[in-house]
Amino acid sequence: MxxxxxxxxxxxxxxxxxxxxxxxxxxxxxxxxxxxxxxxxxxxxxxxxxxxxxxxxxxxxxxxxxxxxxxxxxxxxxxxxxxxQTKPTSQDSPTQPINLEKTPQESEIIRPITATEEKSLRDCFPWGVYYLQNLDYRPQAILCRGKLRTAPEKAYQSIKKNIEQVFGDRFLILFQEGLQGKPFFALVPNPWSQNEEQISDNKEKLKRPLFALGLLLLTLLTTTMIGTVSMAGVPQESLNNTPSLLLEGLPYSLGLITILGIHELSHYFTAVRYKIATTLPYFIPIPFFLGTFGAFIQMRSPVPHRKALFDVSVAGPLGGFIITLPLLLWGISLSEIVPLPTAENASLLNVEALDPRFSFLFAILVKLVLGSSFVAGKALHLHPLAVAGYIGLIVTALNLMPVGQLDGGHIVHAMFGQKTGIIVGQLTRILMLVLAMIRPEFLVWAILLWLMPLTDQPALNDVTELDDVRDFIGLFSLVLLIIILLPVPGAVSSWLQM
Structure with missing residues (x-):
C-alpha cells in the first residue's frame, strides 16, 4: 500500500x-x-x-x-x-484549454490588431458562410461572434483560408461551441509562429531517437529483471549466481513492451498522418513494481479538428488491445490452474492465484483457451507472458476511462463535444468512486480520476461532428471498457461452469 x-x-x-x-x-x-x-x-x-x-x-x-x-x-x-497566466510556447504543448467564454477582465482592453487590420478581418467573413455580428477583444483572444449559415466544416475551411491570407500564421483560428450553443471563431496568438530556421531546429529537438532508444533499452532491462524475480519466481540469490536466468523474464518484458509500444506507436503514426508535431514514444523505466510506468508521446502542435482528435485518441487503446489479445491468449495457454485463494489472499494483484471472474472479458478468454479444464473453485497462476497481457488489458481499460485528458476523455469529447465530455467525465468519476467502495482494488483508479482535470485541449475546429463510422468505433471502445471492468454475473458463471 x-x-x-x-x-x-x-x-x-x-x-x-x-x-x-x-x-x-x-x-x-x-x-x-x-x-x-x-x-x-x-x-x-x-x-x-x-x-x-x-x-x-x-x-x-x-x-x-x-x-x-x-x-x-x-x-x-x-x-x-x-x-x-503563462501562455504556451513553441517548446511546450498547451495542456489546458483556453476558456474563451470568460467574462472580460476589468483591466484595459487589449487590441492586438490595428483599425485597418480589423476591417480586413471583418472582410474575411462572407455573409453567406458566417454572418459576423461583432468582434470581442479579450486579453488572450479576439472573439468573432455571429451566425453560422453553412456546414461547420465548410465555414471553418473558408474563413481559415481568408484569415491566413491576411495574417499569415500570426494567429491560430479556433472554432468552438459557445455557452448558448452558437459556434464562434477565435483568433489566438500563435505560439508556433516561427521562421524556417526555428522550425528546423525544433524538428531536430522533437525527434530524439537516441534518447528514445536509450529509454527503451533501459526499460527492457528493468522489466526483464522484474519479470525474472517477481513474475517467473526466480530467487534473487539464484539470479546473482546464474545471470543466464534473466532470460526467464523475457516473456514478460517483451510482451509488456510490445503492448505499450504498439499503443504509443498507434498514437504517434496517427498524429503524424494529421501533421501534428509529436515526439517519439518515450518509455519510463523503474527498478521496482512492474519495471515501468508505461510510455507516452507528447503532441507539440494543435489538433486540427475533432476527427483528428478522435482518430489519434482511439488508435492507442485499440492498437494496444489488438496486440494484447493474442499475447494474452498465448499466455493463458501457458498458465497453470490452481485452487481458488482464500478471501484474505484474493486480489487483482495476486497473479499466482488470480480469479478471472473479476472481468467478463478476461473470464471469456480463459474459458475459450482452457475450456472444460477450468471450472468453479479454480484460479490461474499466470505465466509471465499472461501477466504482460493482463497488464495490457488493465492499461486499455484505464486509458479508455472517459475522463479529461485520458484517451477515453478525448474520445467522448470528439464524439459529443467538450461540454458533454465534461459531464460524462464527472459521472464516470462518481461511478468509479462507488465501484471503489465495493472493490477496494479500484481505489487508486478512483483517486487518479478525481485528481485529473475534466477538460482537455480543444481542437482548432471543435464544432464539426464525427461521421457514423467513427461514432460506432467510439461506442465500441466504451463497450470494451465496460466488459473489461464488469465482473461475470452469477448466471453467466453458472452457464459457463466456472
Missing amino acids: WLLLIILGGITYYLAKKTVAPVTRTPIWIIWSVMMMPAAVWTIWYEINGEDQQMPILWIIVPLVICFVLYVWLIRLGKIPASE
Whole structure:
C-alpha cells in the first residue's frame, strides 16, 4: 500500500505542476499535500485494520469532501488573473484549454490588431458562410461572434483560408461551441509562429531517437529483471549466481513492451498522418513494481479538428488491445490452474492465484483457451507472458476511462463535444468512486480520476461532428471498457461452469 501511495504521490505532483501551478500563486506543495491527504488517510486505515476489512463509508466521503473544499479554496486564494497566466510556447504543448467564454477582465482592453487590420478581418467573413455580428477583444483572444449559415466544416475551411491570407500564421483560428450553443471563431496568438530556421531546429529537438532508444533499452532491462524475480519466481540469490536466468523474464518484458509500444506507436503514426508535431514514444523505466510506468508521446502542435482528435485518441487503446489479445491468449495457454485463494489472499494483484471472474472479458478468454479444464473453485497462476497481457488489458481499460485528458476523455469529447465530455467525465468519476467502495482494488483508479482535470485541449475546429463510422468505433471502445471492468454475473458463471 505504501509503495502505491508513493507512486500515486509522484503522479499527483506531476499533474498538479502541469494543471494547477500555472493558475495560482499558492505553493504547489501545499496543494499537493491536500490532494494526497485522502489517499494517506485511507492507507493508514488499511495498515491498521487490514486490507480484508471494508472501509466505513464516512472514512471515504469525509476526507474527500474536506480536501476538495480546501483544494478549491487554496487555488482561489492565490488565483492568477487570466491575463497574467503563462501562455504556451513553441517548446511546450498547451495542456489546458483556453476558456474563451470568460467574462472580460476589468483591466484595459487589449487590441492586438490595428483599425485597418480589423476591417480586413471583418472582410474575411462572407455573409453567406458566417454572418459576423461583432468582434470581442479579450486579453488572450479576439472573439468573432455571429451566425453560422453553412456546414461547420465548410465555414471553418473558408474563413481559415481568408484569415491566413491576411495574417499569415500570426494567429491560430479556433472554432468552438459557445455557452448558448452558437459556434464562434477565435483568433489566438500563435505560439508556433516561427521562421524556417526555428522550425528546423525544433524538428531536430522533437525527434530524439537516441534518447528514445536509450529509454527503451533501459526499460527492457528493468522489466526483464522484474519479470525474472517477481513474475517467473526466480530467487534473487539464484539470479546473482546464474545471470543466464534473466532470460526467464523475457516473456514478460517483451510482451509488456510490445503492448505499450504498439499503443504509443498507434498514437504517434496517427498524429503524424494529421501533421501534428509529436515526439517519439518515450518509455519510463523503474527498478521496482512492474519495471515501468508505461510510455507516452507528447503532441507539440494543435489538433486540427475533432476527427483528428478522435482518430489519434482511439488508435492507442485499440492498437494496444489488438496486440494484447493474442499475447494474452498465448499466455493463458501457458498458465497453470490452481485452487481458488482464500478471501484474505484474493486480489487483482495476486497473479499466482488470480480469479478471472473479476472481468467478463478476461473470464471469456480463459474459458475459450482452457475450456472444460477450468471450472468453479479454480484460479490461474499466470505465466509471465499472461501477466504482460493482463497488464495490457488493465492499461486499455484505464486509458479508455472517459475522463479529461485520458484517451477515453478525448474520445467522448470528439464524439459529443467538450461540454458533454465534461459531464460524462464527472459521472464516470462518481461511478468509479462507488465501484471503489465495493472493490477496494479500484481505489487508486478512483483517486487518479478525481485528481485529473475534466477538460482537455480543444481542437482548432471543435464544432464539426464525427461521421457514423467513427461514432460506432467510439461506442465500441466504451463497450470494451465496460466488459473489461464488469465482473461475470452469477448466471453467466453458472452457464459457463466456472
